[in-house]
Amino acid sequence: MIDRATIEAHGLTPDEYERVLDILGRAPNLLELGIFSVMWSEHCSYKSSRLHLKKLPTVGPRVLQGPGENAGAVDIGDNLAAVFKIESHNHPSFIEPYQGAATGVGGIIRDIFTMGARPIALLDSLRFGPLESPHTRQLVEGVVSGIAGYGNSIGIPTVGGEIGFDESYAGNPLVNVFCLGVAKIDELIMGRAEGAENSVYYVGAKTGRDGIHGATMASAEFDESSAEKRPNVQVGDPFMEKLLLEACLEVMQTDALIGIQDMGAAGLTCSTCEMGARGSVGIEIDVNEVPQREEGMSPYEIMLSESQERMLFVVRRGHEQEVEDIFEKWDLHAVRIGKVTNDGMLRVRDQSVQVAEIPNKALADEGPVYDRAFSEPDDLAERQLLDLSLLTTRHSTLETFKKLLASPQLASKRWVYRQYDHMVRTNSLVLAGMGAGVVRIKETDRALAFSVDGNGRYCYLDPYLGAMLAVCESARNVVCVGALPIGATNCLNFGNPERPEIMWQFKRAVEGISEACRALDIPVTGGNVSLYNETDGGAIHPTPVLGVVGLIEDGNRVVSRVFQNKDSVVVLLGELNVALGGSEYLKMVHGLLRGKPPSLDLDNERNLHQLLIGAVADSMIESAHDCSEGGIAVTLAECCFDSGGIGVNVSLQQRDIGEQAALNVAATLFGEVSSCVVVSLQEEVLSEFLLRASAAGVPARVIGATGGDRCHIKVDDRTEIDLPITEAEQIWSSGFSKHFEG
Amino acid sequence: MSKKKFAIVVFPGSNCDHDVYYAVKYVMGHDAHFVWHKDTSLKGSDAVVLPGGFSYGDYLRSGSIAKFSPIMRSVSEFASAGRPVIGVCNGFQILLEAGLLPGGMRRNQHLKFICEYVTVRVEATDTPFTCNANVGQTLRLPIAHGDGNYYADRETVDELEHNRQIIFRYTTSAGELNDAANVNGSTAAIAGICNKKRNVIGLMPHPERACEMVLGSEDGRIILDSVVTSLES
Numbered sequence: 001m002i003d004r005a006t007i008e009a010h011g012l013t014p015d016e017y018e019r020v021l022d023i024l025g026r027a028p029n030l031l032e033l034g035i036f037s038v039m040w041s042e043h044c045s046y047k048s049s050r051l052h053l054k055k056l057p058t059v060g061p062r063v064l065q066g067p068g069e070n071a072g073a074v075d076i077g078d079n080l081a082a083v084f085k086i087e088s089h090n091h092p093s094f095i096e097p098y099q100g101a102a103t104g105v106g107g108i109i110r111d112i113f114t115m116g117a118r119p120i121a122l123l124d125s126l127r128f129g130p131l132e133s134p135h136t137r138q139l140v141e142g143v144v145s146g147i148a149g150y151g152n153s154i155g156i157p158t159v160g161g162e163i164g165f166d167e168s169y170a171g172n173p174l175v176n177v178f179c180l181g182v183a184k185i186d187e188l189i190m191g192r193a194e195g196a197e198n199s200v201y202y203v204g205a206k207t208g209r210d211g212i213h214g215a216t217m218a219s220a221e222f223d224e225s226s227a228e229k230r231p232n233v234q235v236g237d238p239f240m241e242k243l244l245l246e247a248c249l250e251v252m253q254t255d256a257l258i259g260i261q262d263m264g265a266a267g268l269t270c271s272t273c274e275m276g277a278r279g280s281v282g283i284e285i286d287v288n289e290v291p292q293r294e295e296g297m298s299p300y301e302i303m304l305s306e307s308q309e310r311m312l313f314v315v316r317r318g319h320e321q322e323v324e325d326i327f328e329k330w331d332l333h334a335v336r337i338g339k340v341t342n343d344g345m346l347r348v349r350d351q352s353v354q355v356a357e358i359p360n361k362a363l364a365d366e367g368p369v370y371d372r373a374f375s376e377p378d379d380l381a382e383r384q385l386l387d388l389s390l391l392t393t394r395h396s397t398l399e400t401f402k403k404l405l406a407s408p409q410l411a412s413k414r415w416v417y418r419q420y421d422h423m424v425r426t427n428s429l430v431l432a433g434m435g436a437g438v439v440r441i442k443e444t445d446r447a448l449a450f451s452v453d454g455n456g457r458y459c460y461l462d463p464y465l466g467a468m469l470a471v472c473e474s475a476r477n478v479v480c481v482g483a484l485p486i487g488a489t490n491c492l493n494f495g496n497p498e499r500p501e502i503m504w505q506f507k508r509a510v511e512g513i514s515e516a517c518r519a520l521d522i523p524v525t526g527g528n529v530s531l532y533n534e535t536d537g538g539a540i541h542p543t544p545v546l547g548v549v550g551l552i553e554d555g556n557r558v559v560s561r562v563f564q565n566k567d568s569v570v571v572l573l574g575e576l577n578v579a580l581g582g583s584e585y586l587k588m589v590h591g592l593l594r595g596k597p598p599s600l601d602l603d604n605e606r607n608l609h610q611l612l613i614g615a616v617a618d619s620m621i622e623s624a625h626d627c628s629e630g631g632i633a634v635t636l637a638e639c640c641f642d643s644g645g646i647g648v649n650v651s652l653q654q655r656d657i658g659e660q661a662a663l664n665v666a667a668t669l670f671g672e673v674s675s676c677v678v679v680s681l682q683e684e685v686l687s688e689f690l691l692r693a694s695a696a697g698v699p700a701r702v703i704g705a706t707g708g709d710r711c712h713i714k715v716d717d718r719t720e721i722d723l724p725i726t727e728a729e730q731i732w733s734s735g736f737s738k739h740f741e742g
Numbered sequence: 743m744s745k746k747k748f749a750i751v752v753f754p755g756s757n758c759d760h761d762v763y764y765a766v767k768y769v770m771g772h773d774a775h776f777v778w779h780k781d782t783s784l785k786g787s788d789a790v791v792l793p794g795g796f797s798y799g800d801y802l803r804s805g806s807i808a809k810f811s812p813i814m815r816s817v818s819e820f821a822s823a824g825r826p827v828i829g830v831c832n833g834f835q836i837l838l839e840a841g842l843l844p845g846g847m848r849r850n851q852h853l854k855f856i857c858e859y860v861t862v863r864v865e866a867t868d869t870p871f872t873c874n875a876n877v878g879q880t881l882r883l884p885i886a887h888g889d890g891n892y893y894a895d896r897e898t899v900d901e902l903e904h905n906r907q908i909i910f911r912y913t914t915s916a917g918e919l920n921d922a923a924n925v926n927g928s929t930a931a932i933a934g935i936c937n938k939k940r941n942v943i944g945l946m947p948h949p950e951r952a953c954e955m956v957l958g959s960e961d962g963r964i965i966l967d968s969v970v971t972s973l974e975s
Binding site: 145148149152153154155237238239240242243329330331417418419420421422423424425426428429431440442555556 | 754755757758760761764765768778794795796798799800801854855856857858884886888948950951953954956957958
């Protein structure tokens, strides 16, 4: 019997339940209620975000598949498509870090290969609380080893990513995983069921009781009892997935397959009704045929289980044996659990008894959509106010520099990426930690570059500008290795959308992403929304993470952040319009998160991209590194690191932001900027490069040269930083890893 | 020089099989073909490669299930006939488990998976895998493993030393032994060994990942080219 408490326990509002009654024309049974509950959860239905996501630019000449499928796809030439997507696994990773992160990796990989693409690269964007907390360190250890455990085993290189720290993530870490695969365009496969009487197959791991209502869990806030939700987290088996991956790619080479979908969130329920809805057909399955890991599972448990490494196939009638044989070869069992019908219904039977009957479209497409109330936070003006006269500079410039190099936010992440196999498949042209990930496409001369970026602090201060800056930074990172940005995917991590100030953050961030992506001609081909990232009422900083994919025409011509030669000229591209708002300097040295993020001019950003892509393609520059957190001083130091000890001598003009001389120096060196890149090049090509920069409308200034064995930076002819590279590199190398030693 | 035929054995969970294939076929220009672990024939191959990966998920001891695959009987016979067999990473672990090489693998000493370039020193060149190298030569090769901490008891290590079966050791880039260079904590800094007959080798570093300068090193070619040289002579 369905009573109010049961409805509430399923996370459905009274209005939503009314709607269920309207659709069915009767009261649902418990299984049907469970099915509605997961499909209409925030996680599956995007009910709070859908209206706003429509603003994103999703089309372009290269776009083959925009949002709405398992993953997006863009044309990269030679009949090849790059298939990619980013997804969050935040909630499970907090509850059970190893399995939460591992299954996040497993899930996004399945989204890619269900499109017919072989996955070739993984990246991660992670956020945690400060490393001083033992619990946080435990979470970091667990998440990193979970990502490593899954990715390494399945043999897909984790070629890059980012990791950041802030108090706001202490109770809500973020684990966003990006995967990219390559497919032949004419072999792309969709998650669509078609043709009555075609067979519906279940393939992969058996169904257990793990992860029941995971999607509903991901749509609620956390409180003290969250640890009790551990049984809701699924357990990953990368070996099973490796077999599935190879077997699926083999089946896709036959004519047997009509459509395929991963059983991810909401498991069998989601895969059946979404495939049926996309093809405007019905699907009828018998849960009794579903392979089960445990005894006595009810239809409710079978339909809602989120056991990992399972797929749903629609196979052309008459080709069943062909498919079964391929899976048999891989020691996997493909089981026929039902068929496609004409009537648009999801019909679930338990042997001869019908246990659920719901229109597919009602579940997949006609879920509730909310235009939730939004309003600017009351304290926004206060947040954006930064009174410079209150900032006292107690440390010397050199001390501050060392402090920043040692900050976990900026320090080397070798401890992390050393645990990831970032070289398997022998395509990695830029190794982890050296810049954007770059993976060659062996069949061609081309390569793809990827970067995932987001800055929650900027977005806390100004979600619109912060989101634009995230798009620009991610795009700039792929541009710095020489790639043309051709597509983006986003992972939108926010708090509870039922609070108007959170909804306002969300709305403004989506508008910012739209604006920047339109200006830079980067279509958004899909992504993921993760809401309710709150613990005991405290929300995370709004954290839209952008994953930008770039195309490199000649994979032999890529550059990294690292200086290559002594006596190269060092040029700063862009204007050093520094801001202290939201900077690592302000946080680290003054303990403040205030002010306005760096200003941005999208035309300047676009010009900078065009200049850099051409300069790398023509082998004019030897290295390129984006100025981001920590300011230009940290950027210059990072260009020296991993170079085998090449130093740098530069001279900068002071940027005055206020009255205090010492603060102006600090702002010049450590203030953050947009649209600035440090490049190194040979003297011979300098004049041509400067001409090109001028023609492109990009400010370009020679600021010094590489050489020596020190990082030597002058401001207005005064030496402010002078440190041996070996010492600087030692500080930077241990800043993160020291928290995990002993 | 005629093309040599390399068999690459594919176990469920192998994930460096494609990399070996690419290096042999497209970089070196020889014939490469995959042999499924359920097969029983090596199809007239000149050399056998057991590639890296996580055979059967390596949920039990690494390589301990793969040794039961049907193809392993043929691999043993191939080895007994004195023909070249090379096991890389998980392939090395499988050779240990199958008893084709002595010793075993433990978890890396700091318990973490390690993926990075290391330096190994060539200790002997009278094998089909190092005949193009010089004794004492250092090679820059990537490693990527969680269980690469080679272990053998004192007696076995003495015997390996005595028979000059230690083929590669982890060293500094200058070719010196020290604790920091021995990244996974292996006994006697062992990165690779051969059998008494010297035709079966196992090593943890990945030569197939270091066959092109665009990837950072060509030193892996020295090992794979040695196989071709030895087959020619």
